[in-house]
Amino acid sequence: MQDIERFIRGFGRFQQQYLSEPSARDSLRSGQHPATLVIGCCDSRVDPALLTGCDPGDIFVVRNIANLVPPCTPDASPGVTSAIEFAVCALEVARIVVLGHARCGGIRALMQGGRVTEETDFVARWMQVAEPVREQVLRALPDKHEEGRCRAAEQASILHSLDNLMSYPWIRRRVEDGKLALHGWYFDIESGSLLAYSPRKQEFLNLVQPLDAAA
Structure with missing residues (x-):
């Protein structure tokens, strides 16, 4: 109570x-007129509106375990894809931000190759969207400790979702026409910083410095 x-x-x-x-x-x-779609994780610690200080109507938010975007296939999750379609085609947002974060339970389950609960395998089935990420990280970092592999997978999954967004013709067309921009952000809970992926440097760089550095 x-x-x-x-x-x-x-x-x-x-x-x-x-x-x-x-x-x-x-x-x-x-009515609503948000300019930004944020695809975030269900994790209770990473509410996109709280993290970005937004008011009602500022952002359109799609949340799921591990902030994943499935590729454009006939069996793609309608719950996620319909919300993305509505934001892009009906609301005509100007940008999409895929917002990942450190200490993600979904990514940890993916890297451990196990089930999260004993009830069903819904989570494991959903995380198959990111199976290419798991394979990529294990190949690239065979000797890395678990925490390092999970962090690498958290960031790689953001890029995987950005790639999957481009598999939707109506997203690709708008990106190529300069009407839609895609961004990959990573909230580092450990340091309190916010990072963004730089395609030019091919790495995540600080948008907001860690708390210690800022002090």
């Missing part, structure tokens, strides 16, 4: 901050 009461109090604060003015309510009622 304590959590429920906390949620109710939280909504009260939301109500006062975003709904107390008629103009604010009118803005929300008039």
Whole structure:
């Protein structure tokens, strides 16, 4: 019950901050016009709106385990692909950010090759989207310790999702026409930093410095 009461109090604060003015309510009622789609992980520590300080209506968010995008195939997950299609084709977002993070449980399960729960194999089946990442990391880093392999896979999975986004004709067309930009970001929980992939340097570079460096 304590959590429920906390949620109710939280909504009260939301109500006062975003709904107390008629103009604010009118803005929300008039529809959504986000310029950015964020594809993030379900992990409770990495809420995209909280991480980026966004207000309601600022970003369109798709969340799933390990922030994956399946390739454009007839059996691709309709839950993920329909949301991406809506954001790109109906809302006409200007950019897509694939937001991965350190200490991702889905990626750890992928690298360990096991099931997350004893109930079903839904998670394991979903993580098959990233099986090429697992194979790539194991080939490239056969002697690396587990933590190092998981970090490499967390970042490689972001690039894998970016590649898979380009397999959708309506995304590729907009990217090639300069109407849509794709970004890969990585939230490093360990250092408190935010990194972005640089295609030119082919590595993740700091967008926001680690806390120690910033201090």
